[in-house]
Amino acid sequence: MTRFITSSFSHLILLIGILIMLVPVWMIFASSTHTSSMINMNGLQMFLGDSFYENYLRVLLYQGGFFKEITALKMFFNSFIMATGVAILSVVTSLMAAYALVYYRIKYATLLFWIIFITILVPLELRIFPTYSVMAELNLVNSYFGLIVPISASAIATLFFRQFYKTVPDELLESAKLDGANTWRFFVDFLIPLSKTMIVAMLIFMFVFGYNQYLWPLLVTTSEQYWTVVMGLKMMSGSIVHRFAFVMMSMVPPILIIIVLQKYFIKGVFQDK
Amino acid sequence: MSFLDLKNVTKIYPNGTKAVHETSLSVDEGEFMVFVGPSGCGKSTLLRMVAGLEDITEGDINLDGKLINEVDPSERDVAMVFQNYALYPHMNVYNNLAYGLKNRGIDKETIEQKVNDAAKLLQISDYLQRKPSMLSGGQRQRVAMGRAIVRNPKIFLFDEPLSNLDAKLRIQMRLEIKKLQQKVGVTSIFVTHDQVEAMTLADRLAVINNGIIEQLGTPIEIYDNPKSLFVAGFIGSPQMNFLDGNIKNKTLSAEGFEIKDIDSDFEGEVKLGIRPEHLSQSENSLINLKVDLVEQLGSDNLVYGQLKDKKDFCYRCPGNLTIEKGADLSLNIENNKYYIFDKSTGKRVN
Ligand SMILES: Nc1ncnc2c1ncn2[C@@H]1O[C@H](COP(=O)(O)OP(=O)(O)OP(=O)(O)O)[C@@H](O)[C@H]1O
Ligand SMILES: [Mg+2]
Numbered sequence: 001m002t003r004f005i006t007s008s009f010s011h012l013i014l015l016i017g018i019l020i021m022l023v024p025v026w027m028i029f030a031s032s033t034h035t036s037s038m039i040n041m042n043g044l045q046m047f048l049g050d051s052f053y054e055n056y057l058r059v060l061l062y063q064g065g066f067f068k069e070i071t072a073l074k075m076f077f078n079s080f081i082m083a084t085g086v087a088i089l090s091v092v093t094s095l096m097a098a099y100a101l102v103y104y105r106i107k108y109a110t111l112l113f114w115i116i117f118i119t120i121l122v123p124l125e126l127r128i129f130p131t132y133s134v135m136a137e138l139n140l141v142n143s144y145f146g147l148i149v150p151i152s153a154s155a156i157a158t159l160f161f162r163q164f165y166k167t168v169p170d171e172l173l174e175s176a177k178l179d180g181a182n183t184w185r186f187f188v189d190f191l192i193p194l195s196k197t198m199i200v201a202m203l204i205f206m207f208v209f210g211y212n213q214y215l216w217p218l219l220v221t222t223s224e225q226y227w228t229v230v231m232g233l234k235m236m237s238g239s240i241v242h243r244f245a246f247v248m249m250s251m252v253p254p255i256l257i258i259i260v261l262q263k264y265f266i267k268g269v270f271q272d273k
Numbered sequence: 274m275s276f277l278d279l280k281n282v283t284k285i286y287p288n289g290t291k292a293v294h295e296t297s298l299s300v301d302e303g304e305f306m307v308f309v310g311p312s313g314c315g316k317s318t319l320l321r322m323v324a325g326l327e328d329i330t331e332g333d334i335n336l337d338g339k340l341i342n343e344v345d346p347s348e349r350d351v352a353m354v355f356q357n358y359a360l361y362p363h364m365n366v367y368n369n370l371a372y373g374l375k376n377r378g379i380d381k382e383t384i385e386q387k388v389n390d391a392a393k394l395l396q397i398s399d400y401l402q403r404k405p406s407m408l409s410g411g412q413r414q415r416v417a418m419g420r421a422i423v424r425n426p427k428i429f430l431f432d433e434p435l436s437n438l439d440a441k442l443r444i445q446m447r448l449e450i451k452k453l454q455q456k457v458g459v460t461s462i463f464v465t466h467d468q469v470e471a472m473t474l475a476d477r478l479a480v481i482n483n484g485i486i487e488q489l490g491t492p493i494e495i496y497d498n499p500k501s502l503f504v505a506g507f508i509g510s511p512q513m514n515f516l517d518g519n520i521k522n523k524t525l526s527a528e529g530f531e532i533k534d535i536d537s538d539f540e541g542e543v544k545l546g547i548r549p550e551h552l553s554q555s556e557n558s559l560i561n562l563k564v565d566l567v568e569q570l571g572s573d574n575l576v577y578g579q580l581k582d583k584k585d586f587c588y589r590c591p592g593n594l595t596i597e598k599g600a601d602l603s604l605n606i607e608n609n610k611y612y613i614f615d616k617s618t619g620k621r622v623n
Contacts, residue, residue: 171359174326179420180347180376189372193363 025251032056032244039240055245062238069224072232072246078144079211079229080253085148086210087203094154095199098161099187103173113162120155124216132219142223151209151216157202164195200264208254229253274335275299276460277323277428282332284318284484292318294484295332300428300462300477305454308464309471310481311507316464319481320430323462325349337427347376352421353430356437358413360405366392366416367401373424391423394453411442418450422457429454429461435470447473468508472496480504502619505546505612511575511587513612516545525613528582530559537613539622546612549575549589558603562586567596576602 027044034049060072097116101109124131131150132141140146168191176186192199217228227235229250238246277300284293292315300306308316321327323334325346334341341349352373361369370388379387392398395415405413414434421429431450435443451474454461465471471478472492480488480495480503488495488504499505505513518527520540525532527545552560561581568575569592576588576596588604590596613623 169357169359171355171357172361174324174346175353175355175359175361175420176372177326177346178324178349178351178353179373179424181372182347185376190361190363 028244036239036241059242059245075229075232082147083207083210087207089152090154090206091202094157097158102165146220276302278335280333283330285330303458305476306462307471307475314481315484350427352426354417354434356433358417370423391419395419431463502614513546518543518545537623542616544614549587551607551610552588552604555605560604562602564600
């Protein structure tokens with residue numbers, strides 16, 4: 001009986017938490033399905049209206065920006081490219097950096113690692129001018145490459161992979177060596193499959209990180225063609241319901257990624273147990 | 274030159290530890306060599322140098338007529354079974370066995386055949402699709418063996434592969450390893466600190482202490498004829514009894530008794546070694562033992578007690594003799610089977 005009470009109590013707390021998080025989102029969604037004049041007169045709505053298709057389609061296809069050159073659809077495309085690029089590139093580079101740090105006989109590997117790690121203390125905002133001028137010199141302003149590369153070296157991911165590799169027993173490497181595996185094969189046949197779970201987790205993390213970038217894309221793109229969703233949130237002009245619709249849609253890709261990859265993520269976790 | 278030839282091999286670790294001192298050793302083709310010694314004596318280091326997993330500080334290693342000092346482990350064609358098996362956790366048993374073959378570019382059908390043959394030999398055919406985490410300790414052990422066998426390497430290296438198994442399984446696997454090695458006929462080196470394992474498996478035995486091979490020979494040679502105090506104490510179970518003594522004019526005097534006309538010209542302080550199984554009860558006794566404890570093993574009794582000078586002593590007698598705690602036994606050494614060692618150097622002197 002007491003167990004029932006405590007468990008319903010903790011469920012109640014969790015439910016309240018969920019409500020606190022979900023209600024504002026729901027209100028924005030519900031409001032985004034009404035007409036502008038309705039919202040302007042009656043404030044935010046708790047129930048669905050009947051302008052869903054009209055509002056969302058208009059936002060997706062409307063030519064926005066100062067020069068009316070970009071649609072929300074294109075922004076989603078840009079953001080997707082950028083986030084995917086950042087996720088893949090940062091996971092690949094940190095996998096390889098961690099591999100070198102742990103398995104190669106580098107004299108000051110630990111020191112090197114900490115130097116890499118310290119870069120966490122130097123966020124993009126702090127190095128934004130030098131980074132920009134490098135990109136400008138390389139003629140990479142207004143390109144996907146310029147959007148992706150400067151934020152794709154992740155010390156955090158390197159840290160995670162390094163710590164994981166350190167827990168891989170040495171005998172595994174030795175055994176693989178005796179079985180004729182060279183450095184590359186050990187990386188591909190052993191470390192990557194063994195860190196599958198962590199790779200997926202890092203992909204999610206870095207995707208969301210890339211998707212949420214605001215300042216860097218703002219600086220490195222002058223052409224509206226390269227606007228991303230998060231930039232669009234600020235730049236999109238239009239009526240209140242259209243903005244709401246845009247906000248709702250901007251949440252979809254990260255959620256989708258998490259839902260899709262979480263399946264593998266959990267599978268990986270349980271398989272290894 | 275024999276099949277595997279170690280010449281003045283020395284290993285000094287980067288931190289300055291000298292793990293192996295100028296060791297020379299030859300292993301013949303098809304021979305089962307066992308390295309035995311206490312923990313930290315350098316057995317694993319020596320084995321790992323043969324495998325190529327440790328650099329050789331000095332000396333040469335030749336395998337099958339070829340100097341392999343600088344040859345990469347992946348090119349040496351040796352197989353090793355590790356203490357914790359080091360199975361590939363993300364691959365099923367089949368792929369664990371097949372991995373080494375794949376890396377050698379062997380075609381699929383041949384691999385399948387070889388893996389199936391090895392699996393049959395080791396009775397693991399039923400588990401080929403399982404991951405190592407779904408196997409028992411004994412089955413993992415077999416998979417580790419299978420991974421070595423399937424490649425048909427020049428030499429098998431075993432680093433204490435049985436120490437993670439329970440006592441019964443150990444004895445069973447010990448037998449199987451020996452049988453398997455005889456069947457396959459591959460030259461093998463087996464590292465262990467268990468002297469029973471060493472005695473039962475070895476064609477020849479290298480007793481290692483502090484990075485030096487103290488004695489090399491067949492198990493019986495070493496048991497019958499230990500050349501040093503260390504070897505005498507290490508080989509044989511229960512351990513050899515050691516008593517302090519002194520030799521003058523071919524007469525050895527120990528606490529409470531004397532042995533005349535010994536076969537040695539040595540004079541001075543010695544250690545007298547007597548194996549528990551080389552004693553028997555008799556009238557004209559040499560040694561008087563006051564019994565503290567009797568361990569009945571069925572076939573044998575191990576009798577522990579003290580001599581006059583309170584020194585611990587062990588006597589092994591047939592299991593059908595009943596010996597009471599507190600009894601006084603008079604013991605004699607059978608057939609003059611005793612060993613005398615120079616107390617200062619530990620060298621055998623008789
Ligand atoms: N990587 C290393 N760096 C420095 N010293 C080492 C290293 N590996 C082993 N040693 C030292 O070398 C000596 C021999 O070690 P080794 O592992 O060969 O012993 P072992 O005979 O295999 O012992 P065990 O039966 O406990 O496995 C030990 O004193 C050990 O401390
Ligand atoms: Mg060892």
